Amino acid sequence: MIDEIDTSSHRAALAGRLSDAIQHRWPAEVQAIGVCGSIAHGEDTESSDVNLVVITFRPRTGPKSTLRKVDGIPVDLRVRAAEEALAEARLLTPRWPLQADRFITTFPLHDPKGFFAELREAHQTLLAEARPAEFSHLARHNWAIANGARQRAVRLTQWYDTDAALVTIAQARVHAALVAGFLTRTWFRNPADAVKRTGVAAADTQELGAILKYQADELAARGRPVDGTLGALFD
Template identity: 50%
Template structure:
């Protein structure tokens, strides 16, 4: 298996895309390690291709190329801007790709508008909006944790371990929403929030603390049916 320089490979790929779809492609950028300039041998390459119109440009793909896993996301520029303006429960894991988008060719001057659109949305976001997103993420963490406990009681250790790992990430995402903190990826989220290695009891305590914080911010996570709607 031949392993090439990731930055050089990304630049060469962008050049080929530009050459073949020049009339359709508005900008080409990289996210992840390339955008943070900490790429190394074997780094995954994550490219975003913005087109002028939907359904044009290269096809989205995920392939192994010269020792690197290459992912190409293709979206019309209005759609990409719309995504940058959205806040969802997965914001802590997705914001980085909007805020750190590295141009891969000289024709990609449009890319900073993605960052600007996301920053403008964050400026408009209220504390209550983030609290509501955190409440949704908390429900996911609590549900996954309950299922992990149940799997353990049934002696299904494989399922319990998988569910526990997912519950840790959901708890990390909840922390990110409570503190308006975004992460590079799931591993970064788990490491920075301290959920790595937490067992079922320790994670349950963390989730309970999150529930108490959410109650302070407006209403409890467990409400009577009459207060649901």
């Protein structure tokens, strides 16, 4: 994470203006405001958007979450009550590799009580205490989605529905990347970053099948086989 925001960036400057406007309009409701994503990493480009996080003292107060353009720049505004945000940070979900970065790397624009440091500590504590079996279980969940999507892509290709097949194979790649993230305890900035860093971005159905076969073997070795008896369904 950066040490200070680059105000020469149009997107970072917009994040600062948005933060000021929110503080001015909801001074009693907003506890903290931060920016995550490419700006927090100091790597935003002309194609980047502004990922703004607003933390309120109480639920259903302050601005509403929204996704739109401001001055031509895409803005993703997420609003969470403090307790809700901390609860999310303390929970492993099937999409953890795509969520962890916003818990770990959020640059504070307005944070007088150090909420984002508390959020980061809560998530790091979760990761330190989580058992390997929890990561394997969630990896298997994503494997099942990736495998199902790949099989649908194969059928769609056989039916000459190329457009639908391309959408479905893209879904399979993302979930295969999430499997890799869980198996290695690695998180990613976004889906594009996930498929690029795990080497599945250009995998066709045959290559993806080989990747999924390797992942299935790895899950079996970790005590979480992807196939089993009826009695093992609830394991």
